[in-house]
Amino acid sequence: MRLPVVSHRRPTRPGLTRGVRATVLSAAVATAATALGSAPASASPEDTHETAEEAVDRLYTEAERATERYNGALEDLGRQRERIARAQDAAARTQEDVNQLRASLGSMAGAQYRSGGIDPAVALLLSSDPDTFLDRAAALDRAGERRAVTLSKLRRAQRRIAQSRAEAAGALAAMERDRAAVARHKRTVEARLDRARQLLRALPGTERPDPGRASRSVSPVTPTGDAPGSARGLAALMAARQALGRPYVWGAGGPAGFDCSGLMQWAYAQAGVALPRTSQAQRYAGRMVPLSQALPGDLVAYRADASHIGMYAGNGQVIHAPYPGASVRYDPVGMMPVSSVTRV
Known part of the structure; x- marks a missing residue:
């Protein structure tokens, strides 16, 4: 099944002349350029409008990567918290x-003290019963060996x-470094999303991208889609x-909201399979297959x-959590360039 290439260019609204439309779009993009600092001054209104919409997609992409x-x-x-707990x-x-x-060792030392700690050679000379002394000496040797073994165990335990x-x-x-990384990535996500919101607010309402649209980078694909998984x-x-319609929430793993990898991890957890948390790790969580055999x-x-x-x-579709402002939904599998297909 070949999926059609979808165009997201919007038709000119009736009732607006080209001059009026150009004035409206130029004003919107000027405001957006102030927020983003990126709109070229020499672009035509239509080109600038496309640039603004592409900028929103780019910012969402950057936010998703962050x-x-x-x-x-x-x-x-x-993982660092678990390491600390195990070590402790x-x-x-x-x-x-x-x-x-x-x-x-304290008990051994006390026993030796109570025995007087006399040199064995002197004790032998003073003993009235050498046979009894030799038996006691052998016992003392064994006690000394036990003490040496105990000392060795103590040293190993201390190490x-x-x-x-x-x-x-x-x-x-490492945990402190990870905490700093979490905070840094969180700030990056929030900054990207805030800039995207600024850009969207700068566009006239009728010119804002439809939250239900798929990515504009549609590519034709031919998965079978008929065989059971x-x-x-x-x-x-x-x-x-079951998660269809629930909102995209960045960093969320359900069940009330999801980001893209959070939805995959949650869905497979319901099937008794533990997936890693990130999309980069999830792509290696099984055997890769060609897209045509998905x-x-x-x-x-x-x-x-x-x-x-x-x-x-x-049927040539995926379920996914698309981006902020959109809900978990179906979209064409070719909505963006596919890098891999993994069978868990």
């Missing part, structure tokens, strides 16, 4: 061993504690269908950097 970096940084932050638990358990070993504490300190430093792929697809439930990654992802739903 969102995936934000998601990845959050995932790293979670290991140090606490080893400390208990150290306390027991120290108590054992483990030092290693666990060093690992916890390293994880703590795997059991878990179909279960994930059923879950994704089956319902397969993950479809977009753009060369896999900064957007959806789920193939059959």
